[in-house]
Amino acid sequence: MRVGIIGGGQLARMLALAGYPLGLEFTVLDPAQDACASVLCEHICAPYDDPNALSQLAEKCDVITYEFENVSLEALEVLAETTAIRPPLTALAKSRDRLKEKTLFQELEIPTPRFLAIDSHQDLETAPKILGWPFVLKTRQFGYDGKGQHVIHHRKDMEDAWNSLQGQPLIAESFIPFQREVSIIGVRNAHGQIIFYPLSENVHKNGILHTSRCRLGDSQTRPAEVLATRLLDRLDYVGVLALELFEINGRLLANEMAPRVHNSGHWTIEGAETSQFENHLRAILDLPLGTTEAVKHTAMVNFISVLPEPTDVLELPGVHLHTYGKTERPGRKVGHATIRAADNKILDIRLHHLLALLP
Numbered sequence: 001m002r003v004g005i006i007g008g009g010q011l012a013r014m015l016a017l018a019g020y021p022l023g024l025e026f027t028v029l030d031p032a033q034d035a036c037a038s039v040l041c042e043h044i045c046a047p048y049d050d051p052n053a054l055s056q057l058a059e060k061c062d063v064i065t066y067e068f069e070n071v072s073l074e075a076l077e078v079l080a081e082t083t084a085i086r087p088p089l090t091a092l093a094k095s096r097d098r099l100k101e102k103t104l105f106q107e108l109e110i111p112t113p114r115f116l117a118i119d120s121h122q123d124l125e126t127a128p129k130i131l132g133w134p135f136v137l138k139t140r141q142f143g144y145d146g147k148g149q150h151v152i153h154h155r156k157d158m159e160d161a162w163n164s165l166q167g168q169p170l171i172a173e174s175f176i177p178f179q180r181e182v183s184i185i186g187v188r189n190a191h192g193q194i195i196f197y198p199l200s201e202n203v204h205k206n207g208i209l210h211t212s213r214c215r216l217g218d219s220q221t222r223p224a225e226v227l228a229t230r231l232l233d234r235l236d237y238v239g240v241l242a243l244e245l246f247e248i249n250g251r252l253l254a255n256e257m258a259p260r261v262h263n264s265g266h267w268t269i270e271g272a273e274t275s276q277f278e279n280h281l282r283a284i285l286d287l288p289l290g291t292t293e294a295v296k297h298t299a300m301v302n303f304i305s306v307l308p309e310p311t312d313v314l315e316l317p318g319v320h321l322h323t324y325g326k327t328e329r330p331g332r333k334v335g336h337a338t339i340r341a342a343d344n345k346i347l348d349i350r351l352h353h354l355l356a357l358l359p
């Protein structure tokens, strides 16, 4: 069977690495000549919304999936008439627009920070009256890794943010002084079976995920699963979905969802019985899902902008290095390492050594 992936970045690359042992083949669509999945997959080098390229992809593949949200929905809707696209486009339509996403959270009684649509400078003037200071101004679309968002502490920030973001549809949200960020990653198949990975605890730096740690037996696991189940069922979802949440004073507030494999689930490659990548493929191809149990205590560290010296990383016990074959560039994810240990104390020590290698 051949899987088509829209986007040929590291997520596509890791999907292919998980799929080859299952006998699967892959074609990616990506406009970049050097898309990092292209060394492993057949590569259609064309814009994501190129109708000829999309129909070529559909002809070749049994199912089409996507590795990022900023895909042209209109182009995929045409394709969906003749080809299986999983996860469903309704999930994509919600997740690529923060206003629609948060409105869906509200409908499903999934707690989320207070928010309001900002369509004019007048709306922005209203925001601090409703949300208080500080608040966060974000673009509704095309934001990722903290791009297109500003924390607004006072009036001067407000004008600066407006000057840089105006002209795009915006959303303002309450600033949440959370104690921690977590994500729950679930997988649902076409028959409605849902399974979850253990909760991930995530640390972001400058809006980009820095580390994720699998938290076995965390008391927020079940509450997070309950919230994610509402989404998975409402969207009649097929595949892996990640729900990112803030924890504040024992409560969970949903920040965003990703209808795809997620960076906070990279630890599952070596840390779980079946990785998120393999389970995504199993779900979209209607194969039995694999157990999501953790095999050890595991953490993942992203390499952003530059890769540490591989030999230094590989010298550490319990470490697994993943490089993405991407040119180093500021703010770019160029690789990650997973680190495992039999208990949390040893994991702390190993993680400390790994973090010390980062520039």
Ligand code: AMP
Pocket (backbone or CB within 6 Å): 113, 136, 143, 144, 145, 146, 147, 173, 174, 175, 176, 177, 178, 181, 204, 207, 208, 255, 256
């Ligand atoms: P996002 O692109 O929405 O995932 O935001 C990236 C990161 O910015 C999040 O992981 C948080 O660390 C921070 N952030 C986003 N929204 C808020 C908020 N409303 N309150 C506090 N921090 C936020």
